[in-house]
Amino acid sequence: MEQRDLSQLDGRWIVVTGGSKGIGLGIAHELLRRGAHVGIVARNPDDLATARKELEAAAPAGAEVAAFRADTGDEADVARLEGELRDRVPALSGFVANAGTGGLTSFLDLDVAEWDRIMRVNLRGTFLVSQLAARLMIGSREADPDGDRSLLVVSSVRAHQFRPGTLPYSCTKAALNQFVRAVAVELAPHRIRVNAVAPGMTVTPLMLERTPNVEDIAAQRIPFGRAGQPSDVAQASAYLLSAAAGFVTGANLAVDGGEALI
């Protein structure tokens, strides 16, 4: 008997926040490659249009790409996004809460504006979009009760391995790890899986802007001797979003070349 390849995502609609750049864009490319239809969400309309064009050019025949402008930390924006997704996406089967932000300020220099800025995107934003995604996926269950559905949250090695200057960022990612475990339990009765990927140092535009010598640092700090690429995180993410991980929920998958181990 021929076995279906469970790692493929044929015809499934998956939405990625922060999908215009870096890790989110890498995930969007991998999902398309595996046959999914992909929606990307970002704040900046120009970045969004550029990423959409790039994804459309790479999409296999029949794969759809949609772009949505929203600030994930803004309640009104997320409410509007929910309406737009209901109109555009026939049945949501996966969602990646990837949008995130960080900073590099020591504890004693940190002001409340910087603390709130990071909490707003990483925690409030992830909560808002995850609840939206859960509602849409519960809604799509009626038409396809046995379909695989999952939410994926992008955490970080910093959730448990601290580097000076990253206090609010680390706190948000540690909280997201517990968020994933808790929401995994709450959504299990709805047959929605909830997991996290935890990238280590990964080469993205933001990372290069802040740390141009990322590869030199990675060579010393990471057991595998190199920094991660968005494609590394994308492969792990695609697995967790696929039916190949159909009984995996509440997991936290490190994608860091061993960075968290030392």
Ligand SMILES: NC(=O)c1ccc[n+]([C@@H]2O[C@H](COP(=O)([O-])OP(=O)(O)OC[C@H]3O[C@@H](n4cnc5c(N)ncnc54)[C@H](O)[C@@H]3O)[C@@H](O)[C@H]2O)c1
């Ligand atoms: N790059 C790394 O080394 C690394 C390591 C561990 C975890 N991460 C996590 O991976 C995720 C992606 O990071 P990246 O390095 O690709 O960053 P990036 O800055 O290159 O991309 C972030 C994306 O999120 C979007 N975004 C930011 N705030 C947003 C908001 N309020 N509303 C909507 N979109 C918003 C941006 O537009 C962009 O598309 C983040 O959650 C980050 O914490 C990154």
